[in-house]
Every structure is written in C-alpha cells, then in structure tokens.
Amino acid sequence: MKETVRGVVTGVNGPIVRARGLQGIRMLDIAEVGPHRLIGEVIRLDAESAVIQVYEDDTGLKPGDEVSSSCRPLSVHLGPGLISNIYDGIQRPLVDIAALQGSHIRKGVKAPPLDMKRRWHFTPVAAAGDVLAPGAILGEVRESESVLHRILLPPGLSGKLERLAGEGDYTLEDDIFGLQGMPDFRGTLASFWPVRQQRPYAKKVSAGAPLITGQRIIDTFFPIARGGTAAIPGGFGTGKTMTQHALAKWCDADIIVYIGCGERGNEMTDVLNEFPRLTDPRSGRPLMERTVMIANTSNMPVPAREVSIYTGITIAEYYRDMGYGVAVMADSTSRWAEALRELSSRLGDMPAEEGFPPYLATRLAEFYERAGCVETLSCGEGSITTIGAVSPPGGDFSEPVTQHTTRFVRCFWALDKVLADARHYPSISWIDSYTEYIDEVRDWWNERDASWFDTRREAMHILLEDDRLQQIVKLVGPDSLPVQDQLTLFTAEMLKNGFLQQNSFDPKDMYCGTAKQIKILAIIVAFHNEARELLSRGVDLKAITSMQVVGEIIRLKSEVGDHEVQLIDEANQMMKSQFSALNAEAAPAGGGNREGAVAP
Ligand SMILES: Nc1ncnc2c1ncn2[C@@H]1O[C@H](COP(=O)(O)OP(=O)(O)O)[C@@H](O)[C@H]1O
Ligand SMILES: [Mg+2]
Structure with a gap:
C-alpha cells in the first residue's frame, strides 16, 4: 500500500x-x-x-x-454498472440530468463511479487451481439484457488461481478471487486502470466487416470498417451532433461510448431524454442498455474536458477486451483541442499553429490509435471504432485540428454548409468525403449482393458527373446540354432526394437497413441505365422523367420499412412495365433503323 x-x-x-x-x-x-x-x-x-x-x-x-x-x-473504475451510466470527465456519476444544465456538482464530491452496494449475479468460468494468464476469463455477470459482462483477470496479474467465488450474488466490494503467492490480495468484480495508458491486447487484426450505421450515405458510399477511425468535420449547425447521435443510436456496435466534450449541455440532455425511449433495431432492447455516456459540457471545468476522452476510450477498451465491438463518438474533438490550448497557454508553453500546443498532433494520434480491431487476451476478437466530430471555426478545414485529424483517420465525412443551408440532411458531401475502407468491407457487401460494388460505383459516377455538369449548367443553363447529360442531372437529383437525403426525424427512414439500401440504390441505377437506352432509341427525355414510377422511387425511402423491402421489387416491376410501354410507343415510329441513326 x-x-x-x-x-x-x-x-x-x-x-x-x-x-x-x-x-x-x-x-x-x-x-x-x-x-x-x-x-x-x-x-x-x-x-x-x-x-x-x-x-x-x-x-x-x-x-x-x-x-x-x-x-x-488517475484511473477509471471498471466493472459491472458502467452501462447506462453517465459520467463527467473524471468518471463521477452525473445521476441527475440537472447536473448537465448548470447546477454543478458540488466541489470535491467523491461519488463512487460504480454502485458498490448493488449485488450482481456472478457465474464462475475458471476454477480454483487453474493457471491463468493476464486477461483470462474468471466468470460472467449479466450487466444488462444486452450485455454479458466478462470478469477478466486484470492485465497486470497472472498465476495460479487459489480461490474463486462460486455462483452467487456479490457486490463490487466482495472478495471474489485470490492468486497463489499473493496472500494480501483480494480480487473483486471491479478493477482500476490508468486512463492515459492503453490496455493490452494480443495483436491487431484487420476488420473485414463494416460498422453498419443505417445511414445510407455512410454505409453505401463512405463505409467505415469495424475498428476504423472517422472524422466528421463541419461548421456550426451543419449536423455533426445529429450525425453522432444517429450513429450512437443505430450503428451495430455492441457497446456505445458517447463522449460529449465541450458542447452544449442541452444536447447531452436530449440524448438522455431520447435514448431510454429508443430501441435497438437488432435486439429490440432499449439503447441505453448498451450505452455509456461521458459528459463534459461547455459549462464544466476545462481540464476535465481534456481528460474526458481518455476516460471514454479506456472504458471502451475495457469492453473491447471482453470481445465486444465498441463504438466511441467524441463530440467535439475541437473543443477538446481548445482545452489543450487553454491549459498549455496557462503553462506558458510556446504555442505552435493558431496557439495550439506543439503536441496537439501527437495527442490526436494517440486518441485515434486506441481504435482498432484486435485479438484480445482471452475473448477472441474485439474492436473499437472511433468517430470524432471536428468543428473548425468558420467551417474552414485548413485549420490545425482538422488538418491533423485527417492524418490519423481513414474515413472523412465532410459536412457541407451549402447542403445544410439547403436542408439536405445528412449534409455529408459526396464530393469532399472519402473512405479508405472499401477494400476491407467489399467482400462483406458482395456476400449480401454480388452487384453492390458495381452499383455503388455507377451511382458515384452519376454524382460526380453531375458535379462536373453543374459547372456548365451555371454558365449556359441545362437546356443546351445533350439529352444524355440532362438525364444524368435528373438521375443525380433522384439519388440526392431518394437516397442520400435521410431525415433523422422520419420514423421509417431514420434507420435504413442494408437490404433496403442496396435495393433503392439498384433501382435508381437501373432507372438510369434503362433511360439511357431509351434515349438512345430516340425516346423523349420528358416522357421518361414524367413516368409515374419516378416519384414512387423517390418516396421508397420513407414509405418502405426495413421489413417490407419486397415492395421495392414491386416498384422495380412497375418501372420495367412503364419503360416497356414507352419503348413500345417509340418502336413503331423509330423502327429498327433509329438506333443506328443515333449511335455514334
Ligand atoms: N440527418 C438530419 N436529419 C434532419 N435534420 C438534421 C439532420 N442533421 C442535421 N439536422 C438539422 O440541423 C440542425 C443542426 O444540427 P447539429 O447536429 O446540431 O449541428 P452541429 O452539431 O454541426 O452544430 C439540427 O437541429 C437539425 O434541425
Ligand atoms: Mg453540435
């Protein structure tokens, strides 16, 4: 001692x-x-x-x-009872929502992070006499309906298990296990870990599966692999927080660690009010049953904001080590960097770019490095996917936090002010965003639909063509474009309205499963290809764009639920028959020669 x-x-x-x-x-x-x-x-x-x-x-x-x-x-207390909890940056439980809204926690309050009196039902997995390596499984506790909490031998310990409690109900203070040669040691269901130190794992492995978020523009166009890193940069009001919330609600991670750092307290209150009422689309269980929140809002002390992301990521590593897929959201890393800046200026450090300390880049790197897919010490694969919001002043991505962040993340979901102003949500730009995970997730998607990769590429091509053509349209107007290009503008509009836009307040569309994503994208791309074909046979573009099915396709996202995707197949049938009708009208007039006449 x-x-x-x-x-x-x-x-x-x-x-x-x-x-x-x-x-x-x-x-x-x-x-x-x-x-x-x-x-x-x-x-x-x-x-x-x-x-x-x-x-x-x-x-x-x-x-x-x-x-x-x-x-x-400085350490976090890790054990059953973390889930559903909400903590400040140094892991004090903010039991009262009011604590977020200004009435600060009383000075020097030492509330224990975990309920020390509550009893947890423990089932041993190991047995006395076993020789255990660091991180070995001692037993299990059902922490919530959604989370089976594995009690592991803390990574610093190993040796022969001298005693282990039998199945029963225990508090976090109870003596659960002992190791040979350590007579004074009393192992409990909980343990401490220093927040600034990475928890060990066997080795890093590659992911091979995407983190499904239910957000079409992300899953389809800019997917993130499990264990990956992403940044959401965007100016004020462009939708960073809404996007983080949507991910926290719907992504298919087992555990969510949501770190609200430096943002407004009422946004965390929204989460606290909303989450308990929401259910996980996969398990049907309340989302809070897999969520831990760390709140260090703008009205709380700045240094605690600095440490809050380490507290969050350490909790994430703890669940990763049990073999879970954890997603960490930090909103916003810019406020966190500002805390670093404020503290370093008080220390009299020589400032680097824009007053940030010279170690800003290292700190950001350390944060994102704690993400990854790993083989854990004893529980198979686990992962941490880290998603940081970045709020550059004035929406200027050339500032230091955004610039350094781009070096450490492999997925960049750039929010666009023009889209946000036009109320196109999520305002993730399909021009400025990128992902480096396509190769890692491609097989996963192709197993679900062999044409996924090609369909996605065709759709992306239409959107990029649209971006190029828009420049010309600005100069000469749309009517002077060749009809094929006019069609591209039209299909791009269908993609924007019918696929990319996704309203977080639309009950049917706030979450979009993968089958629905694939089918909607495929029907729009099929529309485009059919329409091109008909145009080349001389069919009037107007006749195509005024087909009744066009409106229906755009409405599919909010009219078809995830469990009724066959309705999209019906729309596809309808589209085919409307195209056939147009074709039939065109055929007698043009005959077989028409095609040759238009072909280049
Ligand atoms: N996906 C979305 N669906 C519907 N509305 C959205 C969406 N994303 C953003 N918004 C709107 O934009 C507003 C600002 O978003 P917010 O996430 O708070 O911005 P930021 O965190 O970037 O400042 C929200 O209050 C909401 O009205
Ligand atoms: Mg915000």
Missing part, C-alpha cells in the same frame, strides 16, 4: 496549481488539492515543485493550502 504524501500550494493560475513538498510523487499521479480536496493530476514535475491540473472549479484556492497524494495515477 502506497503512503500518502503531503505538500502545499505555492501558486494558482486558473485550473493550473503549483505545489511544493510532494516527496515521491510521479507524473500523472492524482493529487487532492485544498480544503475541498479537489481532484487533480500531476502534469509537470521538477526537483522542487509539481504542476497539477485540477479537474474541478478551484475558485478560492490559495497558496499555503494543503495538497495530498496517494501516488496513484
């Missing part, structure tokens, strides 16, 4: 506190500062003094106040 060391405050600069006399304290140890014993972390150290970043409001703190430390690193 480490002893407590004591010192005194020598200087206070906002949340940055200098202290003297803390013999033996190390970097990143936690300290309790002042009469309220505010939680802080040692971020600089020299022979005489320690610099402590305080995670709570330290108004009133003064030189001479006492500082103490038990010389332990």
Whole structure:
C-alpha cells in the first residue's frame, strides 16, 4: 500500500496549481488539492515543485493550502454498472440530468463511479487451481439484457488461481478471487486502470466487416470498417451532433461510448431524454442498455474536458477486451483541442499553429490509435471504432485540428454548409468525403449482393458527373446540354432526394437497413441505365422523367420499412412495365433503323 504524501500550494493560475513538498510523487499521479480536496493530476514535475491540473472549479484556492497524494495515477473504475451510466470527465456519476444544465456538482464530491452496494449475479468460468494468464476469463455477470459482462483477470496479474467465488450474488466490494503467492490480495468484480495508458491486447487484426450505421450515405458510399477511425468535420449547425447521435443510436456496435466534450449541455440532455425511449433495431432492447455516456459540457471545468476522452476510450477498451465491438463518438474533438490550448497557454508553453500546443498532433494520434480491431487476451476478437466530430471555426478545414485529424483517420465525412443551408440532411458531401475502407468491407457487401460494388460505383459516377455538369449548367443553363447529360442531372437529383437525403426525424427512414439500401440504390441505377437506352432509341427525355414510377422511387425511402423491402421489387416491376410501354410507343415510329441513326 502506497503512503500518502503531503505538500502545499505555492501558486494558482486558473485550473493550473503549483505545489511544493510532494516527496515521491510521479507524473500523472492524482493529487487532492485544498480544503475541498479537489481532484487533480500531476502534469509537470521538477526537483522542487509539481504542476497539477485540477479537474474541478478551484475558485478560492490559495497558496499555503494543503495538497495530498496517494501516488496513484488517475484511473477509471471498471466493472459491472458502467452501462447506462453517465459520467463527467473524471468518471463521477452525473445521476441527475440537472447536473448537465448548470447546477454543478458540488466541489470535491467523491461519488463512487460504480454502485458498490448493488449485488450482481456472478457465474464462475475458471476454477480454483487453474493457471491463468493476464486477461483470462474468471466468470460472467449479466450487466444488462444486452450485455454479458466478462470478469477478466486484470492485465497486470497472472498465476495460479487459489480461490474463486462460486455462483452467487456479490457486490463490487466482495472478495471474489485470490492468486497463489499473493496472500494480501483480494480480487473483486471491479478493477482500476490508468486512463492515459492503453490496455493490452494480443495483436491487431484487420476488420473485414463494416460498422453498419443505417445511414445510407455512410454505409453505401463512405463505409467505415469495424475498428476504423472517422472524422466528421463541419461548421456550426451543419449536423455533426445529429450525425453522432444517429450513429450512437443505430450503428451495430455492441457497446456505445458517447463522449460529449465541450458542447452544449442541452444536447447531452436530449440524448438522455431520447435514448431510454429508443430501441435497438437488432435486439429490440432499449439503447441505453448498451450505452455509456461521458459528459463534459461547455459549462464544466476545462481540464476535465481534456481528460474526458481518455476516460471514454479506456472504458471502451475495457469492453473491447471482453470481445465486444465498441463504438466511441467524441463530440467535439475541437473543443477538446481548445482545452489543450487553454491549459498549455496557462503553462506558458510556446504555442505552435493558431496557439495550439506543439503536441496537439501527437495527442490526436494517440486518441485515434486506441481504435482498432484486435485479438484480445482471452475473448477472441474485439474492436473499437472511433468517430470524432471536428468543428473548425468558420467551417474552414485548413485549420490545425482538422488538418491533423485527417492524418490519423481513414474515413472523412465532410459536412457541407451549402447542403445544410439547403436542408439536405445528412449534409455529408459526396464530393469532399472519402473512405479508405472499401477494400476491407467489399467482400462483406458482395456476400449480401454480388452487384453492390458495381452499383455503388455507377451511382458515384452519376454524382460526380453531375458535379462536373453543374459547372456548365451555371454558365449556359441545362437546356443546351445533350439529352444524355440532362438525364444524368435528373438521375443525380433522384439519388440526392431518394437516397442520400435521410431525415433523422422520419420514423421509417431514420434507420435504413442494408437490404433496403442496396435495393433503392439498384433501382435508381437501373432507372438510369434503362433511360439511357431509351434515349438512345430516340425516346423523349420528358416522357421518361414524367413516368409515374419516378416519384414512387423517390418516396421508397420513407414509405418502405426495413421489413417490407419486397415492395421495392414491386416498384422495380412497375418501372420495367412503364419503360416497356414507352419503348413500345417509340418502336413503331423509330423502327429498327433509329438506333443506328443515333449511335455514334
Ligand atoms: N440527418 C438530419 N436529419 C434532419 N435534420 C438534421 C439532420 N442533421 C442535421 N439536422 C438539422 O440541423 C440542425 C443542426 O444540427 P447539429 O447536429 O446540431 O449541428 P452541429 O452539431 O454541426 O452544430 C439540427 O437541429 C437539425 O434541425
Ligand atoms: Mg453540435
């Protein structure tokens, strides 16, 4: 047991506190500062003094106040009971929604992150006498209907299991297991892990499957692989938070860790009000049963915002190690970077670009590096998919946070102000966005539909052609374009309205399953190809674009539910017969020669 060391405050600069006399304290140890014993972390150290970043409001703190430390690193408490919880940046439970809205947590409150009195039903998997490697499975606890919590031997421990509790109900304080040669050790259902340290795994593996989000533009055009990284950059009001919420609600991860850092408190309140009422489209269970929230909203202390993403990602790693697919959303990494900037300027660091500290890039890299698909120590494959919102001032993507982020993420969902202003949602640009995961997810999709890759490519081609043609249209108007190009503009419009746009408030369309995505995309591309064919036979473009089925295709997304995709096949039949009718009308007039006449 480490002893407590004591010192005194020598200087206070906002949340940055200098202290003297803390013999033996190390970097990143936690300290309790002042009469309220505010939680802080040692971020600089020299022979005489320690610099402590305080995670709570330290108004009133003064030189001479006492500082103490038990010389332990800032850690999260990991165990059953994390799920459905909402924490601040240093893992204090925000039991009350009101806590988010301004009435701060009282200074120095030491609420335990996990309910220490609640009993959990434990079923052993290992047995006394087993020789266990670090991370081995000791047993299981059903944490929620959706989550089976595997109790693992903490990664730092190994050896012969001397005793293990039998099946029964235990609190997090109860002695559950012991290891040979460690007579003083009492293993419980919970454990601690330092937030700034990655948890170990066996090795990184490649994903091979996409994280399905139910958002068409993402899944179809810019998919992210499980274990991947993505950024959502966008100016104010372009839909970053809405997109993060949609992903948190609908993506097919087993566990969601949602980190609201530096954004408005009412947005987190929305999540808290909405999530308990929503059900997972796969399991039919409440979404909260697989969600952990970390909230460090704009009204909370800045240093706690800095640490909140580490708290979040450490919890994510903990569930990954049980073999789960975890998705981490951080909204917004720019507010987090601003916290870094504020703290580094108080420390008197030499600023780099736009006042950000020189280590901004390293910190961003470290955050995204903790994503990935891994072979865990004992539970097969697990993954962390990390999705960070970026809010560049003025929507200017050339600023440092966006620029550095692009170096570390492999998926970029660029939000477009023009689309948002036109109320085209999600306003993810199909021109500026990209993904590097196509090769990784291609087989997965092709197993569901062999033509997926080609259909997607054809649709993308239509959209890119449209973008090029729009430049010409601006100069000379649409009517001077060849009919084939006019058709491209028309089909692109169908793709935008009938496929890319997806309203998060439309009950049938807020989530779109993969089968529905494939079928809608295929019908629009088939329309385009049929129409091209007819145009080349001399059929009037107007006759094609005014076909009754066109409107129906555009409405499919909000009229057809995920369990009635056969209705899309019916629309396809209808389209075919309407095309046949047009063809029949055209055939007698043009005859067989017409085709030759038009062909180049
Ligand atoms: N997918 C969507 N469906 C419907 N409305 C949306 C969608 N995305 C954004 N919006 C609208 O845009 C507004 C701003 O979005 P928000 O996510 O709060 O922006 P940001 O976080 O980028 O500032 C929302 O309140 C909503 O009205
Ligand atoms: Mg927002």
